[in-house]
Amino acid sequence: MALDGFRRDVEAAIPALRRYARALTRNGETADDLVQDTLVRALRFEHLFIGGEVRSWLYTILTNLNRNRLRTLARRPHLAPLGEDDGPLTAAPDGGGRDIERALASLAEEQRAALLLVVLEGLSYRAAAEVQGVPIGTVMSRLARARAHIKAYLDGERPALRRVK
Numbered sequence: 001m002a003l004d005g006f007r008r009d010v011e012a013a014i015p016a017l018r019r020y021a022r023a024l025t026r027n028g029e030t031a032d033d034l035v036q037d038t039l040v041r042a043l044r045f046e047h048l049f050i051g052g053e054v055r056s057w058l059y060t061i062l063t064n065l066n067r068n069r070l071r072t073l074a075r076r077p078h079l080a081p082l083g084e085d086d087g088p089l090t091a092a093p094d095g096g097g098r099d100i101e102r103a104l105a106s107l108a109e110e111q112r113a114a115l116l117l118v119v120l121e122g123l124s125y126r127a128a129a130e131v132q133g134v135p136i137g138t139v140m141s142r143l144a145r146a147r148a149h150i151k152a153y154l155d156g157e158r159p160a161l162r163r164v165k
Contacts, residue, residue: 006046006049006054007043009054009055010039010042010043010054010058013054013055013058014035014039016055016121017035017038017039017058017059017062018031018032018035019120019121020059020062020116020117020120020121021034021035021038021062021066023104023112023116023120024062024066024112024113024116025066026101026104026105030069034062034065034066034069035062037065038058038061038062038065039058041061041065042057042058042061053127056123056127056130056131059117059121059123059131060130060131060133063113063131063132066113070109099153099154100150100154102153103149103150103153103154104150106149106153107146107149107150108145110132110142111142111143111145111146111149112146113132114128114132114139114142114143114146115142115143115146115147115150117131117132118139118143125139125140125143
């Protein structure tokens with residue numbers, strides 16, 4: 001792929017990367033930082049791009065950077081003040097678009113990423129599997145669990161607990 005074509009494809013993917021990063025992180029500044037780091041790495045390591053769809057390659061970079069960010073955050077305690085609308089998780093949702101936002105926020109990170117890649121970004125199951133570095137069956141399983149969780153959340157049901165032996 002010509003150098004100009006690669007950079008043009010990277011530039012064309014920026015709005016989709018920003019949308020995915022914002023939905024994934026739920027924070028505009030963090031999302032913008034992730035997208036910037038993704039673009040820097042993509043351009044720095046463009047010689048490693050072996051062909052295929054540039055957008056999927058960029059999603060893979062962004063997903064890996066987000067995993068690294070989450071690992072780093074897990075090592076540090078996070079202190080956040082309680083807001084007015086912060087309540088117990090057992091409380092029923094109050095309606096509107098915030099329900100969807102809260103339902104997405106309550107998903108496990110891997111489930112949320114799979115759902116966003118397939119539903120929001122329109123990637124195929126195979127492409128989402130490549131981005132996440134997992135088998136296609138794992139993506140299908142994560143999507144099924146994510147959809148069931150969101151449906152239960154919006155219906156006001158408590159999440160079911162799994163029994164582990």
